[in-house]
Amino acid sequence: MQRTSRTSRILAGSFALPLIGALLAGCSSTGTSDSTAQSKAPVTGGTMVYASGDAEPTCLDPHVGGNYPQALVASQYLESLFTKNDKGEIIPWLAESTEVSEDGLTRTITLRDGIKFTDGTKLTAEAIKANVEHLKDPNTASSTGYLAVGKVVRVEAKDELTAVLKLSAPDNALLESLSMPWTAIESPKALERDQSTNCASPVGTGPFKVKSWEHQKAVNLVRNDDYVLPVADTKRTGNTAYLDGITWRFIPEAATRYAALQSGEVDVIDNAQPDTISTAADSGLGHLDAPRPGSSNRIELNSSKAPFDDQRVREAFIRAVDANTGVSSLLFGTAQRSNSLLSSVEPLAYSEESLFTTDTAKANTLLDEAGWSERDEQGFRVKDGKRLSLRFPVSTNQSVPAEQSLFEQFQAQAKAVGFEVKIDLLDLSSWYGALAEHEYNLVSAPYTKVGPSVLRVLYHSDSTVPAPSGYFANNAQVKNEKLDKLLVEAEETNDDAQRASLYEQAQKIVLEGYYVLPLYDQQNHFLYGKNVHGIGATTAVSSPIYFDTFLDQ
């Protein structure tokens, strides 16, 4: 695990231009490698069919709302100011260079020259201003992007290619924030259109552009023939993508999606089921494993209400369940057990295995100590006539079946020490509703953000204050002044070593308080057919880019 990377001042000249494939593939870690990609000469042409298991986005502009399915598709036609290299370092992309003032309140970004949006508009500082304003406009209803640029007060266009961002407080996570598709840069001219038009056909600078969107059927992407690769690739003959286009489909049934891949009807699928991944190689299918950055996949324990307002009860629950066996059997070895708040791709992730080992004896002792010493006829613990009962709303949109099965196993294991766990499978709206009403003791909510600053979003006490819609990100309801201070300081410091240390202290507080049961990285598995080559490049949030991809003709 790396903990030493630097992210602050980067200049375009400060690193050699790596091959684009290698550069971007950096985020993609293990998994099956694409062995044929090197041996085959790229061929231009063909339309790739992509099948997503996610719900169809209601808007193709990731500024609006801002979830991972939007990022997956938008990565093909939108680009960000920054991205990550294979070492996990933030590097400029649409930006050429950037610097920050001494007080950390002024961020200057210089843009590359000669880059055009697909509607012909030139990429200028005004565009950056328009994009930040679009994100901050309440009518856009941006969620993820809005938080990411939360400290940017305004943007000034110093000259055509120089944008100056004025911040309310120092923010050393800003470049990470600006590397995400949710803050990707769109054509200012296109942003002036009304929202529904922009949702249907956002205009960016990416290797593809949106040709049409047939609701429920497909988003049709075609090659951007005027694409300018911001970072040159010596290995490539052309500057444009090999594929003529991508048909981006939505096939929510996992079995159907896999069957379609097997029969060659589609070329790439996402949200691949662990069991199919484990046998993919035997079927000649390629596999891309790209764990998402930001937080790990974890269960949060609501510490604001009984029984989890008692740390002993929280620890008892965590000790009662056995995540290791479940993770290995349900995920078929496609993911490793995590003992960290952060994704394994985050260099600053802090991990502590001993906190999460299963120990039912200890769990029983802790519960007895906490006063839950009696049991009712069904074997559940009781205190003051109240059953030790936990509500666990599970979002069917966000938790894949294997995860739901894992939760069922926890339910059974927790029962053995006297917890009653009530799992409610809910659609997204009801799930958010249950959270907003605080009708939960346990919850698993994914959150993707580049960099450790995600910790502030998830565990700062400010995040317990609900937005007008009732949404709050701090589901564990951690309210710790010391932690708040650490998280703010970590985000404002200029010193990387100090930053790392502050984040480690912060993570320790959360982990040792048993607010969270980490499970594994946020899974992001793709399977692709034999005929597909050149898959591996990803954005900073691990969403694949099919710029280098080509098909057998």
Place this chain on the structure above:
Amino acid sequence: MSRSAKIFSAIVILLWLVMALAPGLLAPGDPLAINPAQAFQKPGLAHFFGTDESGRDIYTRVIHGAGDSLAIGLAATALGMGLAIVLGTVAALSPRWLDEVILRVLEALYAIPSLLMALLIIAFTGPGVGPAIVAVGLSTAPGYARLVRSQIRSLKNSEMLEATTVLGHSSWLKVRNHLIPNALKPLMALVTLGIGQAVIWAAALSFLGLGTAPPAPEWGAMLSAGRVYLHLAWWMSLFPGLAIVAVAVSATVIGRALGGKVKSL
């Protein structure tokens, strides 16, 4: 009802009753007991129907699921039938304008596809067994109600009832002795047919993730869990599916033996 149909019905009803009331007789295990290390075992002597993703024994779960699935089917049919008897009887015995109003209401209920109705109900109650029962019950009610109405209307004007009028029997005795029992008789056949359909509908809702909460061994929910592993563990979806089909088939056979016609569903 032929002799063989009688025997068949008796055996099937007995079997379902045992499964529903004393599942432990056929499957002594705990349907909720997990064993992650024994996940995805093929059907065999140790596990007749194999195991699921958490190592639970599918045979045990299918047997223990009978109670829930049948209870849902029964409750939904009872609800639909209760509503239908009230609406149908009122419509049949009312003056023409009220009959027309009730008919329109029934038609409106009929005009909304059942699953849409279920989704609407679930949208404001949230998923669960109760809403699923209400949804299935409500969407089957109009069909039953029409039958009750036409049944009572034809009985009301039948020679049978006229004959008792001529014999001087009071209105109340006519209703009690002849109208109600004779109107209910074909409904009984229909109820058995309906239970089979209600089990399927409830399973469909569970399949869409809107019915019974996991890990209860409800067949629809088991099927829903199994379809993810269709390529790895076919047995996870095969056996619950067969159980649903078996209930619906035996309900149909018994219903038909009792003289029920699909027509009226």
Place this chain on the structure above:
Amino acid sequence: MGTIAWAGRKIGGALVVLWLVATAIFIAIRLIPGDPAEAIMGGPGSQASAEALAAARAEYALDQPVFTQYLLYLGKLVTLDFGTSYSLKEPVTKVMGEVLPNTLWLSLLALALAWLLALCFAAAASNSGRFGSWLGSLLEIIAAAVPHFWLGAVLIMLFSSALGWFPAVDNGSAQGLVLPVLTLALPLAGFLTQLMRDSLSEALGSQFALAARARGESRLTLFWRHGLRHAALPALNLTGWAFSSLLSGAVVVEAIFARPGLGRSLLSAVLARDIPMVTGIALFSALVYIVVMALAEGLERIINPAGEQR
């Protein structure tokens, strides 16, 4: 009853039913917990500001008294304006127009196939021996008892993954329709066969069938000339129900086979609390049901103008 009077009554009745459905949906939707304004702004997970929510309320007239909303709602429906989808931000009629042909095709093909299968099965059953007819009735009962969601999965496993004969998902080709249509049609065919066989055996055992045979008609012509009409009547009677059950089935089938359509729109609209979309689809389904019922009744009037016997 004259045809014009009949049509007038039908249309009047249809309008009443549509109004009832619209009202029921309006009430149902007011009962759904949660703020519709949030749904408009992208669901409770969004970061919509208080002002944005207020603006959304004003835009969709959610700040008006309930009765005013109801009148506005009915007024819009009269002009066939179902409003703008909360989640897709497009007119509901436009979205429905895009996906509608898919569902209609799917349902119509399934209906046609179910009819065809039912006719064939009923014909075969009427001409087979005791064992054959026993087997036939078992098959039809099983077919009617198979849930769509299970059948779809089994068909994909069999014909797509294992045999590779037909695509599992919609790829725009006619082959892509085979499995979903089959999934929808088989259970319905089971139902229709049961229905048709009952009335077919009644018709073929009747006096007029004996008379026809005595005139020298063969079993086959007897079936075509007489049996078919009598078998078709109860099944026609049920066509409205069949179509509406196909729409229900489409929700599941479209999800399994990844086909765009009303069913899938409906499921996602309900999940997203997209009220205009739900209303639009519900009313449209009701309209389709009513139209199909009227068509079936019209056809019945052609086959059986006297309306006797049934």
Place this chain on the structure above:
Amino acid sequence: MSEQTLITLKDLSVSFDGAPAVKNISLTVSAGRVLALVGESGSGKSVTARSLLGLSGGQVSASELTICGRDARNLTDSDWQKIRGNTISMILQDALMALDPLRPVGREIGDGLKEHSSLSKAQRVQRVHEVLASVNMPDPELRAKQRSTELSGGMRQRALIAQALAGNPQVVIADEATTALDSQLTALVLAQLRALKEQGRGVLMISHDLAQVAHLADEIAVMRHGEIVESGPTAQVLNHPEHEYTRQLLQAVPSGVPRFAPLSIISAPRPSAPERQTPTGPLALSATNLSKSFGKHVAVEQVSFDLPQGKTLGLVGESGSGKTTTARMVLGLQKPDSGTVNLLGERFAPLHEPQRKQLREHMGAIYQNPLGSFDPRYSVGQLLTDALSGGKSKRDQSYSQQVDQLLEQVQLSSKLRSRSPRELSGGQRQRLAIARALAPKPSVLVLDEPVSALDVSIQATVLDLLDQIQLETGTSYLFISHDLSVIEHMSDYVAVMHQGKIIEQGATASIFGSPQEDYTRKLLAAMPRL
């Protein structure tokens, strides 16, 4: 008239799943002659007829079956199809059932032609019109386009005959073609059959009623239990019956048989007829100016009649003449538009049901189809207990003795108590209906076509029973029927209904002896007699 033999049948036996239905029957059908096959239901007449078309559906064996010179014993189904409709055709009993209600009658008639001839469509239509014209169908071109349900009873019967004649067959089988028809329709069908005979066709006529075949048949074969018990020329069979059963059948025909003379031999000895005098006291039943309309249709108009105590008033008329509506008004089941009904001198209708509750027990009813008036869930004993207890109980054992008495009164075995009425024969069912109606000891019985659905031989026993009950109890009968011979035998007074009105009424002898109205005379002329 040639005497060419068209069908020769020798030693025909038909069995169903091993159970014999027809045993060793031999008969001959000749051109220009009518052979009548007479017997009660279940005697095997229809099975025999259908065997001649290869449609019996059972296992057939015969030492000879020659149809127009062709050995038909081992024909294939397609061979049979060439014979059916072409050489030999059949007229079935009920025109409403025997014509497909969903198809225009013209098509039904033309179907046979389609099978057998190479006629063009236009020629077939032409032929259909010709056939319809030949059976005196008015406006054949219009009628050909209508469905049987749109035709009147007479037109329907004509269409039915026409469909059998389209292929110009040499042999026509009429299977109970006149049963349950009113006298005018019966006459119409008989006339048509006579025309066929005169055209030189062979006719095989099947009936349970000797009176109906008497004037048409050249020969008669009497069937019982699957065997022919007697056969010969009509005159010989009618005048010198040799077999006991033939005599029984002859006796069962009520026409011309005096009042209270037994029709059946098996009837129990009855008390000697008491002096039947003009009764005193109030009229049993009296209807005054009853009228009833349904929409524009006037069903009953200004109907008045009186029924003295202990007597029978016969109400006779064709179907649709308003008899049943009148009966329903009398029974208080239908409220008259105007007019009144008095029972035993007291107002009975129009009244609200509770107001006439006290009078109800004095009025009973018997229907044509008794099964429809029984609750299908009740056994014989329960039905009677229910009636005796006024609907309060169907199981009360204290009525047991009375139940037995009622059963004895209608000559039913008390062993039948636990049976379902569905398991009874037609005659037994009607006896049960009578027993039930007698339970409250009514003064008046309204009998609406009580024997129309019964074979003549069964009819005879039921009529005898009714006679006997009247003699024993003095119950008055309002006897409704379309059958003049039954009315003549049963009634003291007769009222003739036509188009909703009573056109003529009076003592039976005077109405039947010297009818005043043309319509009555027409009815009497059409009445089949031996």
